Amino acid sequence: MDLRQLRYVITAAEAGNFARGAEALQLNTSTISRRIGKLEEELGLTVFERGPAGVRLTPTGRAVIVHVKRCLRNLRWSSA
Numbered sequence: 001m002d003l004r005q006l007r008y009v010i011t012a013a014e015a016g017n018f019a020r021g022a023e024a025l026q027l028n029t030s031t032i033s034r035r036i037g038k039l040e041e042e043l044g045l046t047v048f049e050r051g052p053a054g055v056r057l058t059p060t061g062r063a064v065i066v067h068v069k070r071c072l073r074n075l076r077w078s079s080a
Contacts, residue, residue: 003075005039006068008032009047013065017054 012021012032022032040047047061057065 001039001042003072005035006072008035009039009061010065010068010072012036012048012055013057013061016056 008021008025008027011024012018015021015024018033018036019029022029025032036048043064045060045064046058047064048055049058
């Protein structure tokens with residue numbers, strides 16, 4: 001797991017779509033999808049429900065997002 005993967009998860013969740021998340025991060029869709037898939041595999045969790053209309057956070061994914069945002073806030077605070 002690395003900080004980029006965490007940022008990808010937050011961006012995709014906020015966009016509700018891997019393509020829009022990838023665009024916001026100036027990446028291609030397959031990159032963000034692969035990285036998030038790898039993170040899910042590493043964690044042994046399903047963070048997103050994937051569907052034709054986009055992605056939705058699973059209940060577990062919502063909990064993950066809360067922790068990820070907290071961690072990223074703490075990292076920003078500690079590096080200031």
